[in-house]
Amino acid sequence: MAEYDLTQKLIPHLDRHLVFPLLNHLADTNLFPIEQVQQAQYELAKGTNMVDYAVGLFNQLHPGEEAPEEYAAKRDNAVSTNDRLQQEAQAVLDVIENPDVVSALRQDKMQNLQYLKDNYNLTLDQITALYNFGQFQYTYGNYSGAADYLYHFRILSTSPQLLLSAHWGKFASDILTGKWDSALEELNRLRDVIEGSNAGPALGQLQSRTWLLHWSLFVYFNHPDGRQLLLDTFLSPAYLNTIQTSCPWILRYLAAACIISRKSATARAGRNTLQNIVKIIQTEEYQYTDPITNFLRELYVEFDFEGAQKWLGEAEKVLDNDFFLQEFKTEFMENARFVVSEVYCRIHQKIDIADLSKRLNMSQDDGEKWIVNLIRDTRMGADAKIDLEKNVITTHRQNLPVYQSVIEKTRGLTFRTQVLGAAMNRRADGEEFTKERGKAGRGKRDGSDKAAAPVPVAEN
Structure with a gap:
């Protein structure tokens, strides 16, 4: 299953700290040699201020060897820098957390900055200390503290560049602390900023959307309403165009979310949504395929049930190893079997239960129970009858009268x-x-003997 692992495609579009959970998961899957994963973790940790974590990874890779001396100097520098930035940031916090100041602040940032400067001699450069300290805390893994300082900075700052960076930093901090409601709010704010009137050049927007698509996977596959929201976002024209242009592998998560959320509110238009996704998968087949997209293509485009059965078995293995989809394996397989049986029953009037169970990758006994529950819980119940002696299902679908079809x-x-x-x-x-107007124009004279030219008529 290593050929279907997307970690190497996702990493270039993620922050360094967001990659750690993916590599930790990869170390548990045994898809790659553990030494390679540990080496990747070590190279990643070297670029942060998480000195002790980097030393621990070095000891795993080189047992019995002393860690490089540079780490002792790096630790001392991190401690001194942290103390200095904390003092600078605390001076600002002491002012803005004062109840009198809180009550005096307004929505207008410029007015607030002038008030702080006039009454507390607090300048914009000093307020930037909140950003610097929040960013530094993020680099050594204190994500909760980073989120707090970046939040306070964002309230007061007017610097567009630093504000955008603070948005991304707060978003990443909420993801890494598992605050999914807050992370969803930050995700929506970032979408508004990216799609805003001052969003910048088109290429910059494309890159920002690409990053947002990858970062949002953490939220959409952890928040209770995430799969529904993923479909709403990823199928919007701007983000669908981004997927097709720069990151077609995101189709895996789009297809999986559609199947997982079959019974959710989105599923009211579920069949149309699924059909649209199948068309996209078919269009982008030259760029990207995997067992999940192949399963839908074989089922809805080729109507090849043997092929769909094969790819569903492969998709189950992919789900076992995918960082975002692993927790949804049971829901995915249950709903995938439903769509297989739905298409199969739509085509056939007499269905052998043993054959359908085989196509669902289930034993005959489990398949019989599953099919009975399916017929009982869906609209098929009115049109289907089970003959246990012959072990078949017979469907009797009434065709619309001719006049009704015409209507x-x-x-x-x-x-x-x-x-x-x-x-x-x-x-x-x-x-x-x-x-x-032309006739009126021809009747006029401009003082000479020549008639005025008629008003030109634009061609449609």
């Missing part, structure tokens, strides 16, 4: 005809108006 197919015809007629009337009125 259904022509339901929107009257409306479209009215719209077309109105458009033709508007065009006819416009042409008459133009001709009248």
Whole structure:
């Protein structure tokens, strides 16, 4: 299953600290040699101020060897820098946490800065100390403290660049502390900033959306409503275009979320959503495929149940090893079996239970129980009957009468005809108006013997 692991594709679009959970998970899957994973963890930790963690990883890789001397100097420098930044930030906090100051602050940041400067001699450079200390705390793994300081900085600062960086830092801190409601709020704020009128050049927007798609996976696969929200976000035109342009592997999570959330509120339009995703998978097949996307393609495009069965078995193994999808394996398999049986029963009128169980990768006994529950709990119950002696399901779907079919197919015809007629009337009125203006123009003289030129008519 190593060929289907997406860690190496996700890492370039994640913050260094967000990669640690992925590598820790990878160390438990045995997809790659443990020494390679530990080496990757060590190289990652060297770029942070988590000195003790880096030394521990070095000792794992080189048992019996002394850690490089540079780590002792790095630890001393980190402690001194932390003390200095904390003093600078605390001076600001003592002011802005004063109850009198809190009651005096308003929505206008410029007014607040002027008030702090006039009454407490607090400048914008001093307020930036909150950002510096919050960022430093993030580098040595105090994510909760980093979130607090970045939050206070964001309330007062007017620097667009530092504010955007604080947004990303607060978002990452909430993810790493598991505060999913707060992380979802930060995700929505970042979306608004990225899509704002001052979002910058198109290439910068594309890169920001790409990062947001990857970071949002942590939220969407941990928040209770995450799968529904993932579909809403990823299927919006801007983000769907981003997936197709720069990160087609995100289709795995889009397809998986659609199957997992089959019974959720999204599933009211679920069949249309699933069909749209299948079309996207079919379009992007030249860029990216995996067992999950292949399962949907074989089922809904090729109607190849043997192929769908094969890829569903492979998809189960992918779910076992995927950092984001591992916890949803049971839901995914249950709903995947449902969509297989739904398509199968739509095509066949007489269904062998043993054959359908095989296509669902289930034993015959488990398959019988599952199919009975499926028929009982869905709309199939009114159209299907089980013959336990012959071990078959017979479906009796009533076809619509011919006149009803005609009504259904022509339901929107009257409306479209009215719209077309109105458009033709508007065009006819416009042409008459133009001709009248032309006649009036030809009747005028400009003081010479030549007639005025008619008003030009734009071609449609």
